[in-house]
Structures are given as structure tokens and as C-alpha cells.
Amino acid sequence: MNKNPSFIPFHRPSIDESEIASVVATLRSGWLTTGPRTAEFEAEFKQYVRAPHALAVNSCTAALHLALAALGVGEGDEVITTPLTFCATVNTILHVGATPVLADIGADGNIDPASIRERITARTRALLPVHYAGAPCDMNAIWELAREHGLFVVEDAAHAVGTRYQARPIGSADEAAGGNQSDAVAFSFYATKNLATGEGGMVTCHDEELHRRMRTLCLHGISKDAWNRYTERGRWFYEVVECGFKYNLSDIQSAIGIEQLRKQEKLLQIRERYAQYYRDRFADMEELETPQPPPTGSRHAWHLFVLKLNLDMLSTTRDEFIEDLRQLGVGASVHFIPIPKHPCYAEHAGLSSRLCPKTMALYPRILSLPLYPDLSLDELEHIANSVQSIVHKAKKQRVFAANY
Numbered sequence: 001m002n003k004n005p006s007f008i009p010f011h012r013p014s015i016d017e018s019e020i021a022s023v024v025a026t027l028r029s030g031w032l033t034t035g036p037r038t039a040e041f042e043a044e045f046k047q048y049v050r051a052p053h054a055l056a057v058n059s060c061t062a063a064l065h066l067a068l069a070a071l072g073v074g075e076g077d078e079v080i081t082t083p084l085t086f087c088a089t090v091n092t093i094l095h096v097g098a099t100p101v102l103a104d105i106g107a108d109g110n111i112d113p114a115s116i117r118e119r120i121t122a123r124t125r126a127l128l129p130v131h132y133a134g135a136p137c138d139m140n141a142i143w144e145l146a147r148e149h150g151l152f153v154v155e156d157a158a159h160a161v162g163t164r165y166q167a168r169p170i171g172s173a174d175e176a177a178g179g180n181q182s183d184a185v186a187f188s189f190y191a192t193k194n195l196a197t198g199e200g201g202m203v204t205c206h207d208e209e210l211h212r213r214m215r216t217l218c219l220h221g222i223s224k225d226a227w228n229r230y231t232e233r234g235r236w237f238y239e240v241v242e243c244g245f246k247y248n249l250s251d252i253q254s255a256i257g258i259e260q261l262r263k264q265e266k267l268l269q270i271r272e273r274y275a276q277y278y279r280d281r282f283a284d285m286e287e288l289e290t291p292q293p294p295p296t297g298s299r300h301a302w303h304l305f306v307l308k309l310n311l312d313m314l315s316t317t318r319d320e321f322i323e324d325l326r327q328l329g330v331g332a333s334v335h336f337i338p339i340p341k342h343p344c345y346a347e348h349a350g351l352s353s354r355l356c357p358k359t360m361a362l363y364p365r366i367l368s369l370p371l372y373p374d375l376s377l378d379e380l381e382h383i384a385n386s387v388q389s390i391v392h393k394a395k396k397q398r399v400f401a402a403n404y
């Protein structure tokens with residue numbers, strides 16, 4: 001390595017003059033909260049993922065919570081989800097009063113349908129898969145289980161803007177697809193996600209009634225029908241028909257989202273190239289396992305590039321590896337600390353580490369490398385060189401120790 005460029009952060013957003021101009025125009029328009037820009041964002045987003053309905057919300061957490069609440073999932077119901085996820089996935093299940101139950105993962109880091117099957121009981125009401133890192137889950141197997149047992153499917157698609165499953169974008173739905181689609185799909189536009197508005201989210205669905213219910217719950221449970229029914233009273237009148245939430249997305253954030261969405265395909269192509277570069281650079285290193293693209297027809301959104309360390313070939317730990325990267329000017333991260341590791345969930349039997357031995361065994365091996373379109377080629381090369389040099393050093397020490 002000839003040079004050590006200034007620190008490469010784990011993430012930088014892809015924001016340029018178009019987002020800035022869009023926000024300025026919205027600020028000048030006089031309308032700041034949910035309004036015309038949000039309607040435009042919803043319209044373009046549902047076209048992008050090919051869904052009949054989309055509701056913009058202020059986070060993916062809100063999207064998941066709204067979907068579960070509007071479907072009527074609650075006390076006494078069990079919801080099966082993955083341990084390799086952000087806490088939001090599990091928290092929303094708890095927020096509606098339901099019981100989260102963990103299934104274990106497969107080789108791609110996604111929830112394993114065979115493990116889901118083992119967790120289904122008479123109280124199971126919904127399945128909540130997460131498209132880990134942007135790789136599509138085995139949805140056909142998940143939908144089949146749902147049909148067989150009469151379960152809802154709500155997808156956590158926080159990593160999956162741009163992901164395709166067998167030629168269909170994640171989030172796609174239509175009345176004709178029958179059981180081969182999910183009830184609701186929740187996206188995140190958090191600052192580090194592929195499509196970023198700072199904070200934000202979207203929930204898509206195929207059922208018009210569910211969409212209407214989520215829209216009502218999204219804004220305090222205020223019925224828009226009341227406005228229409230009582231027009232003679234003037235525009236000031238409304239009725240609260242349900243105790244809802246405050247989950248709407250502002251026009252300022254939607255102004256960013258519209259521009260981000262229009263660039264998604266271009267940004268995704270850069271992510272694909274960068275992921276391929278990493279795979280090529282690490283192809284001959286048996287100490288590392290790299291994520292592979294899904295079968296033809298499906299598409300990985302490359303939100304994350306997660307390296308797995310073969311620790312038995314290395315005289316280092318994942319934590320030391322990340323620290324060594326930091327010393328070389330590279331910010332890495334871990335996705336995720338498994339759900340059972342958090343003290344908050346210790347008292348929940350359904351969130352025990354006993355339910356997910358594969359996830360617990362994987363955890364000490366994983367780290368996420370920087371992967372975003374605003375990385376320069378020099379930075380990408382420096383990251384790959386840094387990983388290689390750490391592996392080479394750790395490998396030599398192992399040979400030395402064995403001979404000694």
C-alpha cells in the first residue's frame with residue numbers, strides 16, 4: 001500500500017445539486033408537510049416497485065408498525081421473524097402487543113423457510129422476513145407456508161429498494177397475484193440506506209382497504225371520509241375514527257426522495273460493479289467468504305457487502321479485524337448484533353439464542369465493508385488492499401504459531 005488516504009467512512013449519502021434544488025423549491029413553495037410532493041413520491045415509488053398502493057411514512061419502523069396494526073395483529077398472536085436484523089423489526093411486533101418468535105437463517109443470511117416451518121404454532125399469525133443486505137428471501141417458500149397456515153406476510157424491505165425476486169421488484173403486487181405476494185412491504189429511507197431522505201419510509205400493498213386503513217392510522221386516525229361527508233361544515237371539520245399514530249412523511253423529505261428514486265437504477269449499477277470488484281479481489285482468499293449474487297432473474301440491491309471470516313484459518317478476531325481496518329483508515333461495521341444478544345429481549349422466550357444457533361455462530365465472523373456509489377475507485381482499492389494485508393498478517397502468525 002503506497003498511500004493511506006484520509007479516513008474512508010462506512011457510509012456517505014449520494015446527495016448532489018438535484019436534491020438540494022428540489023428541497024429549496026419545496027421550501028419556497030410554502031407547503032412543508034405532507035402534500036403535493038409526497039403524493040408525487042408515492043406515485044413514482046409505486047410505479048418503480050409495481051404496486052397498486054403506496055403510503056409514504058416517516059420511517060420503516062413506522063411502516064412495519066402500521067402494517068401490523070392495520071392487519072389487526074396483536075395480543076395473543078405470534079409473529080415469526082429473523083434474528084439477523086435491526087431491533088426495529090422485533091420492536092414493532094412488541095409494539096402491537098404480539099409475541100415475536102425467531103427462526104434461524106440460511107447461508108445467504110436470510111430467514112430459512114425450513115426453520116420457519118418448525119416455529120409455526122396455532123397462535124402464529126404473521127411472517128416477517130427481512131431481505132438481508134439487499135438479497136431477496138426465498139419468497140415462494142414463505143408464501144407457500146403462509147397460504148398453508150393462513151398467515152399474513154409483512155416484508156421488512158429496509159435493504160431492498162431495487163431488489164428483485166424472480167424478475168419482480170420487491171414490493172410488487174397486484175390483485176391477480178393471489179397468494180404469491182405479501183400483504184405489506186416496508187421500505188426504509190434512513191440516511192444510510194440505498195434511497196436516503198434522512199428519515200423516511202414507504203409501505204406498499206395490494207389491498208385497497210388495507211391501504212386506506214394504514215393511511216388513516218398514519219395521521220392520528222383522522223378520517224378523510226369525514227371531510228367529504230361534511231363538506232357543508234367547511235374544511236375545518238374532521239373526525240378521529242381510530243386511535244392512530246403520527247407517521248406521515250413531510251414534503252421536504254419527499255422532495256429528496258423523488259430525486260433519489262430517479263437515480264436508483266444508476267446508483268445500483270455502481271453498487272453492483274463495486275460488489276463485483278470486492279468479490280474479484282477476494283476470490284482466491286480461502287480465509288474469506290464473500291456474498292454471491294442471487295440466481296438469474298433475481299437481483300441483489302447491494303445495500304451491504306458482508307464479509308465472513310474463516311476464523312479457524314486466521315489468528316485474529318472480527319473485532320481486531322475491524323480495529324486494524326480503522327488503523328488503516330477504513331470504517332467497517334457489523335450487521336447485525338443478533339437479536340438475542342440485546343439485554344432488552346432476555347425475558348422473551350421467543351427471542352432466545354437457542355432458537356437460532358446458526359445466527360449465533362455466524363455473528364463473530366461477520367463484518368460489513370463500505371459499499372456506496374460515492375466511494376472513489378482509489379478508496380475501493382485501498383479498502384481491498386487493507387483487507388488483504390490484514391488477512392496476510394493474520395495468516396503468517398498462524399503458520400508461525402503452528403511451527404513453534
Ligand SMILES: *Cc1c(COP(=O)(O)O)cnc(C)c1O
Nearest residue numbers: 059060061086088158188189190
Ligand atoms: C434500517 C432498518 C430498519 C429501520 O428503518 P428506519 O427507517 O430507520 O425505521 C428496519 N429493519 C432493518 C433490517 C433495517 O436495516
